Amino acid sequence: MKSGLITIKDIARELKISPSTVSRALKNHPDISEETKKAVNELARISNYQPNAVALSLKQRRSNTIGVIIPEIVHYFFSSVISGIEDVAYDAGFNVIICQSNEKYDREVVNLRTLLANRVDGILVSISKETQNFDHFYKVRENEVPLVFYDRVVPGFDADQVIVDDLEAAYRATQHLIEGGRKKIAHFAGPQNLLIGQLRKEGYLKAMHEAGIEVRNEWIVEADNFEKARIAILNILEEKISIDGLFAVNDLTAIGAMHTFQKRGIKIPDQIAIVGFSDGHLSGITDPALTSVDQHGYEMGTVATELLLKRILAGKTDHLYEIKVLNANLVIRGSSVV
Amino acid sequence: MKSGLITIKDIARELKISPSTVSRALKNHPDISEETKKAVNELARISNYQPNAVALSLKQRRSNTIGVIIPEIVHYFFSSVISGIEDVAYDAGFNVIICQSNEKYDREVVNLRTLLANRVDGILVSISKETQNFDHFYKVRENEVPLVFYDRVVPGFDADQVIVDDLEAAYRATQHLIEGGRKKIAHFAGPQNLLIGQLRKEGYLKAMHEAGIEVRNEWIVEADNFEKARIAILNILEEKISIDGLFAVNDLTAIGAMHTFQKRGIKIPDQIAIVGFSDGHLSGITDPALTSVDQHGYEMGTVATELLLKRILAGKTDHLYEIKVLNANLVIRGSSVV
DNA sequence: TCAAATTGCTAAAATGTTTAAACCAATTAT
DNA sequence: ATAATTGGTTTAAACATTTTAGCAATTTGA
Numbered sequence: 001m002k003s004g005l006i007t008i009k010d011i012a013r014e015l016k017i018s019p020s021t022v023s024r025a026l027k028n029h030p031d032i033s034e035e036t037k038k039a040v041n042e043l044a045r046i047s048n049y050q051p052n053a054v055a056l057s058l059k060q061r062r063s064n065t066i067g068v069i070i071p072e073i074v075h076y077f078f079s080s081v082i083s084g085i086e087d088v089a090y091d092a093g094f095n096v097i098i099c100q101s102n103e104k105y106d107r108e109v110v111n112l113r114t115l116l117a118n119r120v121d122g123i124l125v126s127i128s129k130e131t132q133n134f135d136h137f138y139k140v141r142e143n144e145v146p147l148v149f150y151d152r153v154v155p156g157f158d159a160d161q162v163i164v165d166d167l168e169a170a171y172r173a174t175q176h177l178i179e180g181g182r183k184k185i186a187h188f189a190g191p192q193n194l195l196i197g198q199l200r201k202e203g204y205l206k207a208m209h210e211a212g213i214e215v216r217n218e219w220i221v222e223a224d225n226f227e228k229a230r231i232a233i234l235n236i237l238e239e240k241i242s243i244d245g246l247f248a249v250n251d252l253t254a255i256g257a258m259h260t261f262q263k264r265g266i267k268i269p270d271q272i273a274i275v276g277f278s279d280g281h282l283s284g285i286t287d288p289a290l291t292s293v294d295q296h297g298y299e300m301g302t303v304a305t306e307l308l309l310k311r312i313l314a315g316k317t318d319h320l321y322e323i324k325v326l327n328a329n330l331v332i333r334g335s336s337v338v
Numbered sequence: 339m340k341s342g343l344i345t346i347k348d349i350a351r352e353l354k355i356s357p358s359t360v361s362r363a364l365k366n367h368p369d370i371s372e373e374t375k376k377a378v379n380e381l382a383r384i385s386n387y388q389p390n391a392v393a394l395s396l397k398q399r400r401s402n403t404i405g406v407i408i409p410e411i412v413h414y415f416f417s418s419v420i421s422g423i424e425d426v427a428y429d430a431g432f433n434v435i436i437c438q439s440n441e442k443y444d445r446e447v448v449n450l451r452t453l454l455a456n457r458v459d460g461i462l463v464s465i466s467k468e469t470q471n472f473d474h475f476y477k478v479r480e481n482e483v484p485l486v487f488y489d490r491v492v493p494g495f496d497a498d499q500v501i502v503d504d505l506e507a508a509y510r511a512t513q514h515l516i517e518g519g520r521k522k523i524a525h526f527a528g529p530q531n532l533l534i535g536q537l538r539k540e541g542y543l544k545a546m547h548e549a550g551i552e553v554r555n556e557w558i559v560e561a562d563n564f565e566k567a568r569i570a571i572l573n574i575l576e577e578k579i580s581i582d583g584l585f586a587v588n589d590l591t592a593i594g595a596m597h598t599f600q601k602r603g604i605k606i607p608d609q610i611a612i613v614g615f616s617d618g619h620l621s622g623i624t625d626p627a628l629t630s631v632d633q634h635g636y637e638m639g640t641v642a643t644e645l646l647l648k649r650i651l652a653g654k655t656d657h658l659y660e661i662k663v664l665n666a667n668l669v670i671r672g673s674s675v676v
Numbered sequence: 677t678c679a680a681a682t683t684g685c686t687a688a689a690a691t692g693t694t695t696a697a698a699c700c701a702a703t704t705a706t
Numbered sequence: 707a708t709a710a711t712t713g714g715t716t717t718a719a720a721c722a723t724t725t726t727a728g729c730a731a732t733t734t735g736a
Contacts, residue, residue: 055692393722
């Protein structure tokens with residue numbers, strides 16, 4: 001910023017008029033003569049004038065910037081959320097400042113402080129895996145800065161939220177396996193301290209109960225990545241636990257399972273039908289292609305941002321918060337239907 | 339920003355002293371009495387004072403913010419670059435504004451304008467696939483805003499750059515295929531207006547020439563995604579073009595080719611050996627696992643940011659630009675060795 | 677004892693921009 | 707003739723902060 005970028009003052013000096021005249025001329029204010037306007041616009045154009053957004057922010061007490069706190073960018077789901085946020089914010093003339101919490105509570109607190117210091121007009125947050133204390137979010141609310149949670153929300157915190165109906169999606173995924181004639185369906189579950197881990201398991205259980213299938217303990221394993229899935233499957237084969245279907249908490253886990261089965265000569269989907277829960281576009285590149293739940297990350301980003309912008313532009317915050325539930329739809333591919 | 343965040347003035351009014359005294363007290367300036375300092379710090383603490391970064395930016399003519407233009411966040415490689423950028427910037431007390439060009443020239447131009455308007459202290463850019471005209475970058479230089487290119491650079495533009503040694507990596511990848519006894523090696527190339535597209539092709543050609551293999555025109559196809567690879571392979575099979583190896587410009591392309599071959603009953607790597615160029619961790623989940631070049635995205639982000647920060651903190655820009663070349667190493671997996 | 681130095685603060689200017697208000701001719705209305 | 711209007715500008719204040727200069731009042735030095 002020590003840079004040579006031209007200012008209104010420079011133009012004023014050059015044209016020997018006052019800065020305010022320049023400002024009005026650029027804004028096409030009716031008080032300014034056509035002649036002056038022409039001269040100002042001409043000079044602004046050739047000298048490549050860019051209004052100083054920083055000064056504007058200060059003046060207007062409005063930065064036209066929204067802050068985003070994201071656990072980890074390097075996940076297809078989160079980066080597609082960012083894409084959605086970016087697109088909507090951009091169209092509305094807003095900038096986006098992105099901060100990664102890296103799943104750390106401390107970093108989340110610092111991120112939030114930074115965003116407040118930069119006087120962002122609103123904040124989008126998905127909380128870190130570590131976060132158990134929510135005082136920092138209450139502080140944001142005290143300062144009346146609009147706040148919208150997406151995907152991972154603070155339970156019981158009054159604020160706008162955009163979430164995926166994990167329970168329903170898991171329910172439908174399991175139901176799909178049952179409808180395909182599968183009865184001995186395993187579930188590879190996520191960590192049970194995260195709401196999504198709980199809900200997906202709950203959806204699985206609900207579908208099984210409704211179908212009158214008794215769920216055996218050994219069908220439920222806590223495994224949420226490629227390697228854990230491999231080990232879990234080896235164990236299942238070793239122990240001769242009989243299953244004909246698998247619903248995994250995410251795609252990578254499902255793919256790990258699929259590979260291990262295939263290595264042992266077990267046919268997918270003939271012998272075992274598999275459904276994942278989408279991390280992104282991995283599902284298209286396996287063979288057979290993986291049936292999975294599409295979480296609509298991009299849409300989550302757009303919806304959350306629209307909600308936030310509505311809040312920002314409405315000015316004062318009332319206390320009627322909206323909770324938007326996106327329904328995550330099952331995309332049926334080769335891994336679950338013969 | 340219409341928000342109730344407290345300012346220095348508020349504290350001054352409360353304590354019936356002047357704003358400048360508050361400023362000095364907070365900065366622990368020796369002119370201020372211990373008593374006053376204590377009172378100010380106490381009030382600042384309990385009322386949760388956050389210095390207004392916007393006002394600071396204006397005053398200091400320095401925003402402590404760097405701008406990043408990235409083609410598409412939803413790629414493992416680019417999102418890991420961002421992670422690297424974020425971490426280094428964050429440790430140095432800098433904010434990061436991220437803009438996606440979405441591979442569009444127009445958007446890139448607007449992004450750059452936005453960053454300049456926001457008076458970022460420096461800019462990191464990887465150019466879009468579409469970009470052929472570079473005037474917007476020259477404008478940045480005219481304004482003396484530090485600029486560092488990463489991964490996709492503007493050929494012949496004097497600026498700091500961080501790149502992978504694409505030529506060398508492509509050369510080694512091809513060499514690896516040749517060492518495996520392959521002779522009829524195809525190359526699925528990226529767009530030739532991008533330097534990386536050119537260099538990867540050049541590396542391929544170099545290895546082939548060195549091995550004394552005459553490259554046939556039909557072996558080189560411009561295909562850089564899953565779908566294009568599928569079509570290209572179908573065409574190769576249709577035309578009965580005989581190949582026993584393939585070096586693809588990126589992983590998704592390699593995977594598209596692999597699938598199409600496998601669908602036709604062609605064995606990988608027995609009949610055709612395949613090597614990709616890493617987009618990330620896709621390579622582990624195919625069957626067989628894909629041999630690929632690891633591009634070290636995170637490291638590229640950190641190195642580029644360090645370069646930029648050095649430039650920013652050094653103040654005036656000299657014209658000795660640095661080019662950092664990261665060596666990308668080949669990770670050999672099942673798709674290329676029997 | 678009187679000048680010089682020190683202490684602890686405040687006023688004012690500056691960063692780039694917007695905007696309400698003021699200003700000053702010249703003209704028109706009453 | 708006086709008042710009001712109009713056109714085209716400028717002044718000044720404001721946004722939050724830092725910083726230079728300065729100002730009393732007190733203390734020190736010779």
